[in-house]
Amino acid sequence: TQLLEQSPQFLSIQEGENLTVYCNSSSVFSSLQWYRQEPGEGPVLLVTVVTGGEVKKLKRLTFQFGDARKDSSLHITAAQPGDTGLYLCAGPPNFGNEKLTFGTGTRLTIIP
Amino acid sequence: DSGVTQTPKHLITATGQRVTLRCSPRSGDLSVYWYQQSLDQGLQFLIQYYNGEERAKGNILERFSAQQFPDLHSELNLSSLELGDSALYFCASSDSGANVLTFGAGSRLTVL
Numbered sequence: 001t002q003l004l005e006q007s008p009q010f011l012s013i014q015e016g017e018n019l020t021v022y023c024n025s026s027s028v029f030s031s032l033q034w035y036r037q038e039p040g041e042g043p044v045l046l047v048t049v050v051t052g053g054e055v056k057k058l059k060r061l062t063f064q065f066g067d068a069r070k071d072s073s074l075h076i077t078a079a080q081p082g083d084t085g086l087y088l089c090a091g092p093p094n095f096g097n098e099k100l101t102f103g104t105g106t107r108l109t110i111i112p
Numbered sequence: 113d114s115g116v117t118q119t120p121k122h123l124i125t126a127t128g129q130r131v132t133l134r135c136s137p138r139s140g141d142l143s144v145y146w147y148q149q150s151l152d153q154g155l156q157f158l159i160q161y162y163n164g165e166e167r168a169k170g171n172i173l174e175r176f177s178a179q180q181f182p183d184l185h186s187e188l189n190l191s192s193l194e195l196g197d198s199a200l201y202f203c204a205s206s207d208s209g210a211n212v213l214t215f216g217a218g219s220r221l222t223v224l
Contacts, residue, residue: 033211088155
């Protein structure tokens with residue numbers, strides 16, 4: 001059983017469109033992180049959200065942590081080909097646990 | 113360059129063989145994590161070391177072992193290899209107490 005389920009699994013959209021991907025769990029997380037992984041590379045941290053209800057913006061990317069700290073979303077405005085990649089959410093499933101559990105991932109393709 | 117160095121980048125071997133993957137963490141990071149990424153299983157946590165000692169264990173097979181040396185580099189040993197062991201193996205490092213991981217570029221293992 002995956003602790004973190006991401007949806008959709010695959011998403012292919014045209015450049016300039018908006019999109020939202022989701023990360024859901026039945027467990028409470030002390031924090032959640034979002035990573036982007038490009039082909040041939042390791043995941044790179046984009047953001048960490050810590051407080052329930054928190055919203056963080058990173059240029060065209062908006063990250064939200066659910067009020068109950070069980071889910072998170074990533075919204076991309078005016079998607080660009082450079083946004084293409086595998087988006088992974090991750091979090092420590094138990095408070096004080098240093099082991100990060102990763103979600104199943106959303107593979108995003110932006111078509112020029 | 114993330115600062116985490118993994119070697120080799122690619123490795124092709126036969127079933128039943130043994131391989132060693134090497135990781136040098138980012139300067140100053142005491143924790144090293146190993147993850148396995150395959151197409152159908154996502155990013156799976158294998159094991160974590162902190163300053164030379166095993167800190168957490170995930171879904172690591174008995175055929176696999178790891179260690180962290182006094183200079184903080186780590187090695188992941190995979191033995192009696194099976195076709196299903198073909199995957200990307202990532203090493204990540206972090207500061208003490210931080211859940212923020214910096215990943216290497218990975219080692220792609222192909223077992224024929």
